[in-house]
Amino acid sequence: MKEEYNYTLTVPLHDLAEAEVLLAEIQADNPQMRLSRKPDSRGSARFYLCFPYAGTRTDLRFKEWFTSRNSKKWDLFGPNYGVWGLA
Numbered sequence: 001m002k003e004e005y006n007y008t009l010t011v012p013l014h015d016l017a018e019a020e021v022l023l024a025e026i027q028a029d030n031p032q033m034r035l036s037r038k039p040d041s042r043g044s045a046r047f048y049l050c051f052p053y054a055g056t057r058t059d060l061r062f063k064e065w066f067t068s069r070n071s072k073k074w075d076l077f078g079p080n081y082g083v084w085g086l087a
Contacts, residue, residue: 003053004034007062007078010044015072022069023047030062034084050084 011019027035030051038046051059059079066076 002084004050004082004084005053005057005059005079006048006050006082007059007076007080008038009047009049010041010075010077011047011072012044012074013040015074016045018072019045019047019074023049026062026066029065030058032058033062049078050082051079 009019009023023035026049027033032052032054034048034050036048038048040046049062051057051062057079063079070076
């Protein structure tokens, strides 16, 4: 099992193109991050971002980075601790 810290990002559908650009940038900066899209809900796209725990928290810089770029005030929920997959 792999330990991780995960976030849920909720973005209005009309901001989806802008969010996808931002998510691509996040993925480029954090190549080990798993990114998936949850089902849309109430006119919003939802994404699940998982950062592996590798002896240290790999998500800490992300939280600061995202907060400084969140001009649209998209909803970021987390971090949540979790365990994923098999060892």
